[in-house]
Amino acid sequence: MERIVATVLVVCCAGAAFADSYSLTIVTDKGVAITAPQEWSRRLANAGISSVRIRSGRPGDQADIEETPLATGTLYRVTGVLTSGGKLALPGESFTIGQTAKLRDYLDRVLADGAQAMTAERGRYGLTKEQFEHAFTELGKPIRFSTKGKPLGALVDKLSAETGVSVTIDPLVAPTLSRLTCRDELQSLSYGCGLAIALKAEGLAMAPEKPRGKPVQAAIRLAGDIDDAWPIGWPTKARGTELAPKMFEKINVEIDGFSLQEAVDAIGLRIEMPVLWDHAALDAKRIDPAEVQVKLPRANMAYHRILSRLLFQARLRGEVRVDESGTTFYWIYR
Incomplete structure (x- = not known):
């Protein structure tokens, strides 16, 4: 035929x-x-x-x-x-x-x-390799201002202004977002990781998306409405001693009569990286680090072991993570 x-x-x-x-x-x-x-x-x-x-x-x-x-x-x-x-x-x-x-x-x-x-072949978030790499690079730009206690909306606005990645906010979320403040000091972390932490604390999440005929943008919605949220930290091939050498330094330690919050705050000053809490997980389990009393017998041990022993007493865990630009931070979660 x-x-x-x-x-x-x-x-x-x-x-x-x-x-x-x-x-x-x-x-x-x-x-x-x-x-x-x-x-x-x-x-x-x-x-x-x-x-x-x-x-x-x-x-x-x-x-x-x-x-x-x-x-x-x-x-x-x-x-x-x-x-x-x-x-x-x-x-x-x-x-x-x-x-x-x-x-x-x-x-x-x-x-x-x-x-x-x-x-073009598409990967995570339905983006092409070039689109994802562009978003990753832009969201890897550092937060250069103090965030704790500041309006969460200000962090969102800064992200859009300083990275060139426009932000869209679900209309159902916008009124709530405008009233929220940032619980943590995120200065020096990247915009992507920092905003992911701030949003998770309030039951929200962010994910990149590519609208038709427009550049990739960051969409903010309820966490339950996003299947694959922008992560809090990224995989790294670096070994622990390379990633956070301070965590492996040993000290003489004995802790008694202090809350988990006080103990972690004191250690945070020594390990030379931000210490951040998964507030959403703590709220869900009604865990208040300021109310949990911790003890540690006299010993000589590395900081990562000290933190692990203290967090276990509140049924919590912690690990060193890296943001998009390679900045390390200690993430406490359940």
């Missing part, structure tokens, strides 16, 4: 003098029903894609997207293959004849984000 090609040209002008456009070429494989091109043409027209022209196929046709700069914008030449199984294969996705609305959405995304966005 002779191969047949249907070509559709759609121009999205929206009243603008400068506009991108796309052409869609559907190449039929062997075994495709002879009536298929006419049926696809009809369905495309019903979906708002008109001016379908049927012509003979050409050797070498395959799924592809070519970008051609024009005086009035960019022309995206999209080629798809209609298989004998009835699916239209386009770069990155495939569609059945009952999914013409999704096909139109696909073409709209081509116009909004370009050909590369349709074919």
Whole structure:
């Protein structure tokens, strides 16, 4: 059976003098029903894609997207293959004849984000490697002002202003966020890690997302509404002695008559890194470090062992973590 090609040209002008456009070429494989091109043409027209022209196929046709700069914008030449199984294969996705609305959405995304966005491999948060690396770098910029007791909204505003990553806040969250203050001193940590800590304390979370036709942005929502929140700390290949050498220094110690908060605060001054608490976890278990009395018999031990022994008395744990820029901090959690 002779191969047949249907070509559709759609121009999205929206009243603008400068506009991108796309052409869609559907190449039929062997075994495709002879009536298929006419049926696809009809369905495309019903979906708002008109001016379908049927012509003979050409050797070498395959799924592809070519970008051609024009005086009035960019022309995206999209080629798809209609298989004998009835699916239209386009770069990155495939569609059945009952999914013409999704096909139109696909073409709209081509116009909004370009050909590369349709074919690039995507990883965490649905971002391409380049998009994730850009977000990671920008969110790795340091917080340069004191945060404890300051409005949480100020930290959000600073992130947007100093990193270039715009922030969107769930309308259900915005009124609450405007009334909250930051519980911790996060100065010197990165914006990404610092904001993740501040938000978690209030039952909120942040995750990067890529809206159509826009740069990657940070979305703030209720923690339960985000499946993969921006993490508090990142994996590192550094060994403990390299990452936090002070934690392995031994001292003579004996603790009695002090609260967990007092003991940890005193150690925090010596280990040369911020000590931060998972307030949400503590609140959930009604653990108040200022009310938990701790003891430690006289001994000679390293700081990391001292902290571990003290935190265990409140059924807590702690570990050294690193933010996006490699700054270390001690995270206490349950």
